[in-house]
């Protein structure tokens with residue numbers, strides 16, 4: 255019945271997408287038969303700059319791979335250089351990085367929940383999520399000076415310390431934020447209309463998720479307990495993390511995972527603040543990186559890998575980043591096949607696409 | 615003052631930025647900064663827009679898209695370049711796939727510096743752009759004569 259097939263372009267500029275990605279949707283009546291993604295609208299070629307920027311300066315570029323996961327990118331890159339040079343960073347720096355990493359997960363998930371609500375036409379919920387997110391950004395601004403681009407990480411530690419009094423203040427304020435999030439996630443998880451549009455839509459079976467290499471909340475929404483934080487990098491080994499999983503395999507499940515992870519992150523931050531060790535926040539760094547290193551961490555969207563190769567000079571020979579959105583794209587193609595055309599925008603959002611990261 | 619100056623609608627496009635400025639543009643629309651109180655609404659349709667808010671350093675693949683969107687916005691229109699990478703390519707200036715700023719493709723009326731910009735700065739930029747829009751409108755109504 256190929257005569258009834260139509261190709262509908264989706265993107266690169268589309269109201270629900272803050273970032274450009276293009277999909278060719280092959281539809282038969284109202285149903286999507288196939289989705290063909292094409293990318294490249296945000297590709298800058300950032301990795302190629304490693305041979306022209308010193309490794310210590312490149313931290314700030316690594317941070318600008320993406321404005322949402324900015325902190326995680328800079329800490330993953332620093333972790334890589336420190337791995338190459340056998341540097342052990344002070345315990346306090348380790349804990350501060352972990353704390354900021356969890357705050358950025360909170361800000362990223364709240365951002366996503368808001369955009370997701372907006373894609374479903376639920377504007378007041380979008381505003382609510384972003385209102386809560388501002389409280390998180392206030393903490394970033396107070397502790398690092400930046401709202402979305404923080405510049406707080408450096409090779410050998412962190413650039414700024416946070417006083418213990420301020421930390422206990424953050425701890426208290428987080429309780430209030432949690433109460434607000436509780437109210438908000440209740441709507442996400444029990445609203446009739448949201449459920450109607452999400453439950454059973456965009457199915458990704460556990461086998462498919464595994465075989466297609468899904469990561470992060472996409473994998474965990476299909477019941478796979480995959481979370482790099484369980485490998486115990488940074489302070490996660492001391493604090494302990496248990497991946498949040500659900501078995502729904504649909505759009506609702508992925509939303510549920512992110513809602514629950516908000517509270518998991520808040521919980522981790524409480525623990526980190528209690529256990530925060532005293533001492534220096536950075537060690538002196540001497541010499542140049544040499545050798546190869548894979549640096550992995552769990553971004554809000556899933557596993558990110560920075561591959562670094564040094565050659566004994568202050569310029570790295572190579573940097574290669576693999577981001578969660580790229581690995582989740584094959585899963586998206588599977589989710590979209592068979593979906594109704596009207597559901598496409600929110601299904602695209604359920605993988606939490608971050609095109610800035612993906613294309614660099 | 616015409617309706618467009620009292621309630622200018624903006625179209626936002628990300629022309630290969632890092633996202634940092636884009637999420638700040640969205641933050642400006644949400645309750646804390648709430649540009650909607652000035653009548654500013656974010657639209658997804660270029661034909662409805664008065665102000666084109668662009669972030670990013672522009673690459674080979676999106677320059678046509680950028681040009682296209684610009685052409686689809688009805689006259690008079692103004693362009694606001696947000697972030698240093700929209701102004702000059704910024705930190706990405708030396709990358710191989712970067713043309714170096716919005717002004718290499720379309721004319722820009724207001725620049726908002728910062729990496730990332732702060733929502734306050736963005737609001738100021740848009741308000742400046744409204745001033746330019748008013749002038750362009752007067753010119754437009756006169757059929758191009760001063």
Ligand code: SF4
Pocket residue numbers: 318321403631632633634635636669670696697698699700704705728729730731
């Ligand atoms: S100006 Fe800076 S923060 Fe803004 S999009 Fe460009 S690199 Fe990102």
